[in-house]
Amino acid sequence: MDAACLRALRRRGHSDTSIAAMTPEEAFCEYCAYHGIMNLSPATLQMLDKLRGEVAAAH
Structure with a gap:
């Protein structure tokens, strides 16, 4: 894991x-x-993945 992320979580x-x-x-x-x-x-991030998938499918 990234050190900055680990520090923030701690x-x-x-x-x-x-x-x-x-x-x-x-x-x-x-x-x-x-x-x-x-x-x-996490549901917010799942929506981001869905939106990215829609953009990729459109191209």
Whole structure:
């Protein structure tokens, strides 16, 4: 995992064990929350993937 992301997760109070159990989406959402981007959830990221897929299919 990226060192900056790991630092942010630890600063948010997560243990190394809980960090290891996170999905990449969960870790990213926690990283964003550390930086003040609130209410981002894995479902938000899934929607981004869907939208990217639609753009790729259109080309």
